[in-house]
Amino acid sequence: MDNQYFTPEGLEKLKNEYQERISVIRPEIAKRLKEAKEEGDISENAGFDAAKEAQAVNEGRIEEIKETIENAKVFKGSSGKSTVDVGSEVKIESKNGIQTFVIVGAVESDPLKGFISNESPLGSAFLGHKKGDKLKVKTPKGEVEYKILEVK
Numbered sequence: 001m002d003n004q005y006f007t008p009e010g011l012e013k014l015k016n017e018y019q020e021r022i023s024v025i026r027p028e029i030a031k032r033l034k035e036a037k038e039e040g041d042i043s044e045n046a047g048f049d050a051a052k053e054a055q056a057v058n059e060g061r062i063e064e065i066k067e068t069i070e071n072a073k074v075f076k077g078s079s080g081k082s083t084v085d086v087g088s089e090v091k092i093e094s095k096n097g098i099q100t101f102v103i104v105g106a107v108e109s110d111p112l113k114g115f116i117s118n119e120s121p122l123g124s125a126f127l128g129h130k131k132g133d134k135l136k137v138k139t140p141k142g143e144v145e146y147k148i149l150e151v152k
Contacts, residue, residue: 005105091150
């Protein structure tokens with residue numbers, strides 16, 4: 001698996017999910033399995049089947065999170081750098097007005113909240129640029145010109 005980029009907050013959130021899945025969800029599922037087995041015949045026990053499915057999903061997610069954490073690279077923001085990088089907050093102006101984005105790794109991206117992936121067309125176009133730069137980006141709605149107003 002390639003390195004995945006995170007803000008410190010994003011990685012902490014993932015670590016919290018990992019801990020919850022191990023210390024809370026896993027024991028809850030084990031309890032459900034035990035109760036279903038105690039009911040007798042498990043060959044036609046819907047509760048047992050549902051618990052086994054939940055267990056498989058949970059264990060798969062635990063492994064996925066573990067691998068992601070092991071390969072995570074943390075960015076603490078641009079730390080005074082004037083060029084856009086993962087972790088940078090970028091204030092831009094386009095025909096759509098002024099917007100602010102934070103460039104994050106793909107796992108953390110949430111465009112509706114202003115967190116755009118460094119792998120997205122827009123995020124990757126901003127990388128390496130500085131305040132005052134103008135760039136054109138091909139978007140689903142056509143080519144849009146952006147001016148970088150600020151990099152934090």
